[in-house]
Every structure is written in structure tokens, then in C-alpha cells.
Amino acid sequence: MKNYLELIPISAKMNRKQNRITITCISIAVFFITAIFSVSEAGLDMEITRLQSKHRDFSLNAMINSDIFQILIFVLLFLFLTVLTASVLMISGSINSNIVQRTQFFGMLRCIGMSKKQIIRYVRFEALRKRIHKRFNKVCK
Numbered sequence: 406m407k408n409y410l411e412l413i414p415i416s417a418k419m420n421r422k423q424n425r426i427t428i429t430c431i432s433i434a435v436f437f438i439t440a441i442f443s444v445s446e447a448g449l450d451m452e453i454t455r456l457q458s459k460h461r462d463f464s465l466n467a468m469i470n471s472d473i474f475q476i477l478i479f480v481l482l483f484l485f486l487t488v489l490t491a492s493v494l495m496i497s498g499s500i501n502s503n504i505v506q507r508t509q510f511f512g513m514l515r516c517i518g519m520s521k522k523q524i525i526r527y528v529r530f531e532a533l534r535k536r537i538h539k540r541f542n543k544v545c546k
Contacts, residue, residue, distance in 0.1 A: 427499040434492030441488060445481040452477065 452473050457463045468474055511524055519527070 427496065427503070430492070430495040430499050434488065434495065437488045437492070438485065441481065441484045445477065448477050449474075 452471060453463075453468060455473075456467055456471060460467055514524060514527070515521075
């Protein structure tokens with residue numbers, strides 16, 4: 406390979422794919438948390454309606470003392486913590502994977518004969534390319 410800087414577009418394509426995976430993980434996590442809160446709100450509304458029809462003098466105490474309400478809160482907290490934990494693990498795994506790939510990539514470059522100075526130059530050119538790309542996108546919009 407004549408010039409190591411020819412690898413920048415290839416690396417950029419790999420990074421875009423990894424970024425899409427991370428964004429997909431975040432989107433799925435937000436979707437699940439939104440779904441949990443929507444279902445819990447519907448359950449809460451049903452319980453409030455049930456208690457209002459059963460008791461004419463409905464109060465917050467009657468709702469808090471209700472067995473269904475307490476079970477609903479417990480299930481909601483359990484699901485929220487489960488999704489939160491899974492989301493954190495998905496996102497951190499995705500970011501970790503990206504770091505491992507970059508480390509392997511730079512290790513491969515060192516193995517094929519690139520010096521430390523060339524790697525630093527490569528990283529700077531890659532950062533410059535990303536910065537120019539962002540500015541170009543802003544100007545085009």
C-alpha cells in the first residue's frame with residue numbers, strides 16, 4: 406500500500422456502521438421504557454376508575470392501599486430496572502466493541518509497518534476529515 410491515508414475512507418465506513426448500531430440500541434431502549442410507562446399509566450387509570458366506581462369517597466389513600474396498585478408499582482419498578490440494566494449493557498457493549506475494533510485496527514497498522522508518528526498523523530487526518538464533513542453538512546443544510 407503506497408499511502409496509509411487511503412485507509413481513512415474505509416475506517417470511516419466501519420465507524421458509521423458501528424454508530425448506527427449504537428443509535429439503534431439507544432432507540433430500542435427508549436422504546437421499551439416508553440412502552441413500560443405507557444402500559445403502567447393505562448393500568449393506573451384502570452385502577453383509579455375501578456376504585457372510583459367502588460368507593461364514592463375516593464381518596465389517594467384508598468388507591469395506595471389497594472393491592473392491585475402495589476403490585477402494579479412493584480412490576481413497574483422491576484421492568485424499569487430490567488430494561489435500564491439491559492439498555493446500559495447494550496450501549497456499553499456497543500461502545501466497547503467500537504474501542505476494541507479501533508485498537509485492533511491500529512495494532513494491524515503497526516504490524517504492517519506503520520510508525521507511531523504515521524499513526525498519529527493518520528488519527529489527525531481522520532479527525533480533520535470528520536470535522537470538515539460536519540461543517541460541510543451544516544453549510545449544505
